[in-house]
Amino acid sequence: MISSISGIVKSISLNSVVVEVGGVGILIQVPNRVAISLSAGATASFHTYLVVREDALILFGFTDLIDRDFFELLLSVTGIGPKVAQAILSGSDSATIATAISSSNLKTLESFPGLGKKGAQRLVLELKDKVAGFASKNANKSLPLGNQVENALQGLGYSAKDAASMVSQVLSSSGKENLSSSEILKLALKNSGKE
Template structure:
């Protein structure tokens, strides 16, 4: 198990980063909120979980042990794999996930792409008594900061790709991006467009 990685950030994407450890660049999948705090060249420590599959080794990273613990905990529920667990933490903050589970808040849980009512009920049933609901959650508002002046279609394409990676369909991603980029005061940076699209999809 690779429990953490520390080193300079070599690359930052919408939902991943490359961290150099001992001369080796490790690709770490993470949430937009975590990526938002990273900058190329910055020394960083990420709490990680290595998911081993027959055909792949995939590293998932988080800003703190709490998020990593919840990522691992929700995967104990049948039908919840690492991709869905990461989507949960991309849409909701750890505190909000725990609160929803503890209170049986199905409406909040079903905001996550890939989680329907039955899946949400199963999550609540199996985890309600295992999580502690805490206050202060602020949602998963963090996003990746990109330089201003990026061509509009390039920005839209990056955001659509990120949303599809989180589990929304191409149509949902396209509609959400279109709805938040149409007006004169519409956001133009990737970070702002992604944040607005996530809000739109969470309604």
């Protein structure tokens, strides 16, 4: 198994990056929130999980070891494959998802692409007793500004997917460095027409 990869980011797409290691470009599937945080030409390290299929070898990468471990836990749920697990982690970090599972917050879980009501119920049923460690491991980390704003937007009634999209749009189009969370929130609401 390939446990980690470090190298130079050569290209970035919505849910994947190509990392050059020793002259070889390796395609790594990453959550969207990871992809938007990277820049081409920068050195990056990923904790990886290799999925072996009949017709392909697919490498999933995470910048945080906790997210990779949570990805593996999501794969243990009946009906959750790597693409859905990746989509779930694209919507939020493992601590937020673990908290939603442990508190049986179906509304938040249903907002992740590919889950729906039954998938959210299955996550709660199969993982409720297993996620406490993930929520507590991340409890001491301060959330990045983007995640703070996403959580605020979700509190205002936006889905996790819409909130992530709004924040990434602001961060990619603002052209300003060092925006505060309140400035990001204000711009996100302005762009959506609900300021």
